[in-house]
Amino acid sequence: MTLQALLSHWARNKMQLAMLLAGLTLATALWSGVQALNAQARGAYATAAALVSTDGAARLESPSGQLPQALFVELRRAGVLVSPVAEGRFIMGDTRVTLLGIEPLTAPPGTAAALADGDLQGFLSGGGYAHPETVAQIGASDMALTPSQAVPVGTVLVDIGTAQTALGMADQISHLMLTGPAPDAMPEGLRMAQADAGAELDGLTDSFHLNLTAFGALAFAVGLFIVHSAVGLAFEQRRGLFRTLRSLGVPLRSLTLALALELALMALIAGLAGLGLGYVMAAALLPDVAATLRGLYGAPVPGSLQFSPVWALAGLAMAFAGAGLAGGQALWRLWHMPVLAPAQPRAWAIASGRAMRWQVVGALALGALAFVLGVFGSGLFAGFALLAAALLAAALLTPAALALCLRMAARLARAPVVQWFWADSRQNLPRLSLALMALMLALAANIGVGTMVASFRATFIGWLDQRLVAEMTVTPRDAAQARELEAFLTSRVDAVLPLRRVDATLAGQPGAVYAMRDHATFRDNWPLIQAAADSWDRLAGEQGALINEQLARRAGLWPGDRVALPGAGDVAILGVYPDYGNPLAQAIVTEDWFDRLYPDTPTRQLAIRTDDPDATRAALLDEFGLTAQAITDQAQAKALSLAIFERTFLITGALNVLTLSVAALALFATLVTLSGLRLVQLAPLWAMGLTVRQLAGLELARALVLAGLTMVLALPVGLMLAQVLLAVINVQAFGWRLPLQIFPADWARLAFWAGLAMLAASAWPAWRLWRGGGEPLLRVFAYER
Amino acid sequence: MNVKVLLFCLLPAAPVLAQGFAGLGTDAEGFAVPERGRALQFPRDHGAHPDYRIEWWYLTATLQDADGRDYGAQWTLFRSALAPGESEGWDSPQVWMGHAGLTTPDTHFSAERFARGGIGQADVAAAPFAARIDDWHMTSTAPDGADAYSALQIAARDADFGYDLRLEANGPLVLHGQDGYSVKSAAGQASYYYSQPFYSVTGTLDLPGGPVAVTGQGWLDREWSSQPLASDQTGWDWFSIVLEDGHRLMGFQLRGRQTFTAGTWITPQGQATALPDGALSFTPQGTAQVAGRDIPVRWQIDWPEQGLSLQTAPVNPQSWMDLTVSYWEGPIRVTGSHDGRGYLEMTGY
Amino acid sequence: MSLLALKDIHKSFASAEGPVAVLQGVSLAVQAGEVVALTGESGSGKSTLLHIAAGLEPVDAGQVLFGTQDMAALPDAGRAQLRRGTVGLVFQQFNLVPSLSVGANLAFQARLAGKHDAAFCTDLAARLGLADLLSRYPEQLSGGQQQRVAIGRALAARPEVLLADEPTGNLDEATGDAVFALMLELARAQGTGLLLVTHSARLAGQCDHAIHLRNGRLA
Known part of the structure; x- marks a missing residue:
């Protein structure tokens, strides 16, 4: 019953409901999509690691990269449990693969598992196992290939004998996997490498995944702004209903429970929708992510997404956590609301000067933290903590900074309408502040990441030209x-x-x-x-x-x-x-x-x-009899390097666009939910002789001005972000430091998009105002009777 | 399951598809098959027979320490061929599996090793005789001119146990069945099978508590074939028993639609009498819960013609070889019409 | 010629049960300096008539004339111009611009109309008892204070016609009477025509004359 009464609110406020669900759905989608990408990649590393080692097993190798096979027999006969591996790059069919030759009888259990259901006799007599994607890439080949998900992409698993023959490594092996205790004395020329390939990949790609996770978290945070504003407004609008229900004898406990239940229901619906959307998003982005990981780290990640219940559950949990976070305040206030609290819809979100002061204090504290991290912190985590603190500080500072700008603008204004425009914008700032903070974050992230990528690209291209001199x-x-x-x-x-x-x-x-x-x-x-x-x-x-x-x-x-x-x-x-x-x-x-x-x-x-690459190429092909795949010319190499580079940041660009879209949606949601409230503020001006068209135009102008001011504020924040990315995160993650370069044309483009996003967000409420003539405004006065 | 099981599905515990062609000397895949009347030759037949599908060198020893505490040790090298013949390098079709077991009254240790033939990780040389896989070995220490099996050293080692034993034979080799041609089913499946059952053993066991000096008696079985079991045969119970009066008894039953039994009665001088199907009877007397299954660890063995009536009890009922191919194998004590000690192997439970 | 003349006004609203006729042929006129009271039951159409007079709401039939200017002939911008310069509006509530200070609110319409006179405005504020409140914001004022700002704002622009919809309806009787008396005095001093919607016969009695609306017709 109580729940029904509560839910009836949404039937009358469909747009609000849509915004709430959309916000939570998008937040969950971006978060879970990123998690799905990470989970897929990590799963692929685990597959790669399981194939060539037992858990935490070491390998024995020689610095030259090759060992005589006799050493393997010698060690076994001395009681050292090792298994030989012969691997190398090999051209098969239409592609180049890693031919991984193992000895299945002595190999660790993970390797054997890859063959579990297979035709062992075929394997021992020259057959191979490869990931279905790799099988497809190879196309026609002399080798009988069995598709197996347990083999990393780009690798063909064969018997060691097969590998030795193919790679021209007769009686030679690449390294030994240690499957038992380490020998008491290390044979001469051998050394133990503790880290196995999988762990190495994990370490190298950690930064990439941390990057993705940071973006996912940012998008999730931006999405929560939407949810928070929708839940908060719905709470305020239903204060009267709560009061009525309480007066009718509904216990506070039931009411709170019903509200929590409602929130949980929404979280469930939006969470499920978000998971679906996240899956679609991850599936769309995975090929690029996989290509990046392969190109940058040689990490074998397949390009097709597999559903994993782990990230699905995690995504759903995030949806609930997000709804709880966004709605917790409303529940808390309901719990503490006196039975006959007055309805005060306008009091909602009108943050007093005190609230803004607290935000400024918080921003200063976070800024100090960021400063301390910047000066004394080290490591990737500290780098990201620094970024998070700085971005949050900038976001918290946004309303106060905008208020200051508007106050100064109002001082300069002479015409009454212009004065009102600034004063009114400032007064409405608290209501818009959450959405503007989201916009600020999105813009700063865009500027920062964009500047980083563009700086990197400029440096990278110059470096490629220098470095790739061989024809x-x-x-x-x-x-x-x-x-x-x-x-x-x-x-x-x-x-x-x-x-x-x-x-x-x-x-x-x-x-x-x-x-x-x-x-x-x-x-x-x-x-x-x-x-x-x-x-x-x-x-x-x-x-x-x-x-x-x-x-x-x-x-x-x-x-x-x-x-x-x-x-x-x-x-x-x-x-x-x-x-x-x-x-x-x-x-x-x-x-x-x-x-x-x-x-x-x-x-x-x-x-x-050579001065004549064409002739050299022809000589190599015709006289020497080399295959075309074995020759890479300079242009190819450059194109390949650039392609890898572009792909590396494609995912970053996609997430940037998504984040900006979420921020635009947050603005739209806020403006739509506020549009009723705005009528009350606009009606006196209409009565005093401003036309509806003027008022609608002013509404649009206000959105543009706020977007523009936010963009201006986001510039220094974005540049700071870029500097941290280039000087801290890149150094930690990749090991290189690049000079910061400025690309004002990119900013202009971003400002254009931000303005467009803001226009799109404010167009609908403004259009409704304009289309309604004076009618909606008149209704404000009509409420008097 | 794993890859090693796939390889060793060719071991006797599982039915072998290739049947018949016995008269031709090879089966459909080109493996040699045992022929009645072919005389065994030594030392040649001490070595490997790569043309046959399966083969083993199987040594068991019942041991006691200075305090009379019972122990058992097992050392086995299995050979399994994916195709007949031998070749150098990874192309070799031969696959080797070593099993080592060590039984004390309260613990049973087991370990395994795998190796491919052709690269030197495992092999068996006939003369001078040596069977090896990794650092496990069974090496002849017999003087020149003597039978290679008349004196052996065996050793095996794993993370938590090991042993090193020296064996001296006090009697001749014993051929089972008809001069070593041992029939394994009513349908005529057969193997070559001979033993050296007369070892006295001295050596050291490495146990978690420290080394233990032991003495006892040992028994070596040699068997090779290409088609050991009929398709309906699910497993066997196999006994090797040394009686206090110096007689030895080898007896087994192959369980299937019809139980098939066979055995050899060996005098202290080494004269063997083959016991045909039905001469011996094996009756379970009590089971134990081992590795999640009921296993008959106490048996009654009867040979009514000779008035033989034996009851067997395990030194350790939990003598489970918990390996890729798993089975029960451990020392037993024998009472009844005669007293003695022996080894029991049970598969297919 | 009347300052404001409404001639044979008809207006109906759509409702679930079909159109409901609110005004059925109402005519009235306000002369310069004249104070006209418009009374009637709740729902009799008083406020609608006032909104029509202000050009906030279109008519189904009839004419609204400011002097010789027919409201119907004006575009939206023209009607807005009329509201800005000729008409002053005072409502029962939602009168003030919340983002502007009392001082800015008082001067706002006059400045919009280009008729701002700082001395007059200061004088007006003093007479309305608002002199100490000029830097405050509407939400910091009591209901009576807010209503006095609204009246002051309308009068500061020196409109030819002041339309007031129950300006004292939200106030207690003493405050209401004081506010009302001040409005009458100022309107008369400026020669402003005043059309006042009220349900109070006592207030209507203090006007030059009163018109009573019943079921959309003049009684």
């Missing part, structure tokens, strides 16, 4: 072919620059040491952020190494410091080079030294300098 690169099939290629090419091109590397732990981080031939190509083009004197000569003289920015920043190592290279001890750091798009630590030494330090390291790629 083409060739990927040999194995070490033997690499030698043949080098011999074949030497007389035909200006220079052949072989790329060799060994995996290494540098300053405690996973990474690699690369060989660099002393050649003008590198001296002239290789960009350095910081360099010691005569760095190139000293590099050629084997007096030290170059390291990448990631390593320099994470380990705090700069020219003048020393870094330990495997087999070489501490060597001087001669320079630091930017290395965007690569998550791992790197060091470069000269080729001759490298070959002495790590003999017999296979050449992975050959960079070619």
Whole structure:
């Protein structure tokens, strides 16, 4: 009964109901969509990790990346439980895959699970397992492929014998998985790597997921603004009803319970709708996210979404939590409301000066916190905490700052209508403040992230031009072919620059040491952020190494410091080079030294300098008989790098647009719910001789002015955000720091969109006012009777 | 389930599809099959027979420490072939599985090892004899000229137990069935089967409480085949018993639509008498709850013709080999018309 | 020629049971300096007639004339111009612009009409007893104070016609009488024609003459 009476309110205020549900639905959708993306990616890492290790298992490896198979037998016969792995990149059908060769009898249980339902005899005699997406990518192939969800995307799981044959690794293995206790004494040339591939991926991609989560949380917060304003208004409008019900003897407990029940019902409906929408959104965004993770981190994430009850339940829980958060205040006030409290619809949301002062105090406190975090904090989490505090401070400060602007504008105004316009805007600010805060957050996030991405893009493109100087690169099939290629090419091109590397732990981080031939190509083009004197000569003289920015920043190592290279001890750091798009630590030494330090390291790629790339390409294809897939020309490489870059931030852009849309919806919801209240304020002006058209125009102008002022306020906040992203978050997450660049054209575009969003949000109430003629205004006076 | 089970579905515990062609000497997939009348030759037949589908080297030992406490040890190497023949490298069709068991009156330890043939992780060499998988081994210590099995060293080790035993044979090899051709069903399934049942054993057990010196008696079974069980046979109960008067009894029953029994009565001098189907009878006398199932751990064995009536009781009823392929295997004490000790293996429960 | 003349006004409203005729041929006129009381039962159409006179509500039939100017001939902007400069309106409540101070409210219509006279405004505020309240905001005032601001605002623009809809209806009798007396005095001093809706016969009795509405017709 009580619930029925309460619910009847919504039948009469359908728009309010729609806004409440839409707000909660959108908030849940954005949150759960992001969570679904994260869950999918994390699941994929777990799959990858399970395939090549037992939980927390270590692996034994050699710095050169290869071990003799005999060592495996020797260790087993000594009672050390290890399982061999032979892996490498391999062209299959239409694509390049990681061929992962395992020995199923000794492999850890996770690996065996991938084969659980399969045809083992077929596996042992040359069959493979791959993710359905990979099977489709490969297309026609000689290998019998069985689709399996347990294999990461981009990997083909085969027997070790099959892999050795395909990869030209007879009697060689890549590393050993330790499935039992570690040996008492480590055999010579072997080392234990505690972190397995999955954990590495987890660590590297954490920042990306934290990023997504932060965006999801921001969107959720913006959505809650809508819900809070709708629930709050509905509460105030029903004060009279509550009073009546209480007077009729409905116990406070039942009334509160009914209101809570109503809220729960809405949370359930909106939560379910939000989950559906979130799923659709995640499914639409996943291919880009997967491409980003693959391109940036080599993380094998499939591009098709799988439903997981975990994030669904989490999303629903968030919907309830959000509704509770937004409606809790209303419930609390109901609980404390005297039976015969006067109805005071206009008192709602008219935040007194005191409320605004508290907001300012809160903003200052948060600002101080952000300052402390900025000065003393370190780590990714502190970075995000700093961002959250600063953004919240800026949001809380928004109403006060706008009020100040409007007060100053009113001082300057002379005409009575203009004076009224400013005064009225200021007076209505508290009612709009939640929505304006949401707009402020969305705009600041847009400016900040946009500036960060644009700064990054500008730097990245310049860096690519410098770094990708080789006209083409060739990927040999194995070490033997690499030698043949080098011999074949030497007389035909200006220079052949072989790329060799060994995996290494540098300053405690996973990474690699690369060989660099002393050649003008590198001296002239290789960009350095910081360099010691005569760095190139000293590099050629084997007096030290170059390291990448990631390593320099994470380990705090700069020219003048020393870094330990495997087999070489501490060597001087001669320079630091930017290395965007690569998550791992790197060091470069000269080729001759490298070959002495790590003999017999296979050449992975050959960079070619030539004046006539077409002829070289033709020679490689026709005379040498290389496959076209093994050759990458400069333009391709650049296009690929740029494509990876663009995809990386596509998801960011999409979330930006969504956040701005939610903020526009919040404004719309607020303006619609306030439009009844506005009539009372506008009627006297109409009676005093302003036309309805003028009033509607003023309403639109007010929305635009507020949007414009908010945009102006959002600019410094957005730039601060960009600076934090570039100088703190990027450094922590990726290991590189970029200069902040300003792109006013982007701001103009954003201002245009913000204005458009604001116009769209205010158009409907204004249009209703204008279309109604004086009728709705007259009704204000008619209520008198 | 997992991949290893798939591989070892070829083990005797599961029915083998390939039937018949017995007279031709090979089955449909090219595996050799046992033939009646083919004489076993040593040391050749101590080694592996890669043309046959399955094979094992199976050693059990009943042991006592200085205080007379009973122990049991098992060392087994199974060979299973995906295709007949042997080749080098990962192409080898041979797959190896090692089982080690160690029974005390209150604990039973078990461990397993797997390996592919062809790469040297596991193999069996006939002369000088050595069977190995990882660091587990059964190595002949016999002097030149003596039978390789007349003296052996076996060792196995896992995270929480291990043993190292030396075995000296006090009698000859014993061929089961008809000169080693052992029939396994009324339909004629058969294997080659011989034993060395006359070992005296000394050695050390590594237990969580520390090393224990033990002595006792051991029994080695060698068997290979390609088609061991009839399709309706679900499992078996197999006994190897050393009586105090020096006689040995090997007896088993294969459970199926019709129970098939067989056995060998061995004199202290090593003269063997094959016991045909029906000569022995095996009657469960009591079960124990083991690994979630009822398992008959106490038996009555009768051989009415000889007035033999034995009751068996396990040293540890929980002698469960909790491995990829699981079964009950442990030492037993024998009373009745004769006293003795032995080993019992039960599969298919 | 009358300052304000309503001729044969007809007005009906849509309702669930079909159109309800509120005014059925009402005519009246207000002369300069004249105070006319419009009385009648609740629902007799008093307020509607007043809204029609102010050009807030269109008529079904009949004429509203300010001097010679026919209201029906004016566009929306023209009617707004008329309300701004010629007519003053005082309602029972919802009179004041909540975002403006008392002083700004008082001057607002005069400034809109371009007839703002600071000295007059100050004098008016003093006479209305509002001199100390000029910097306050409407929500900080009592009902009587608010109504005095509303009257002052209407008079500050020196309208030719003042239309008042139960201006003292929300006030206690003593305050109501005082406010009413002040309004009469100021209107008469400025030569403003005053059309006053009231249900109080006592107040109607103090007017130059009274018109009684019954069932949409003049009684």
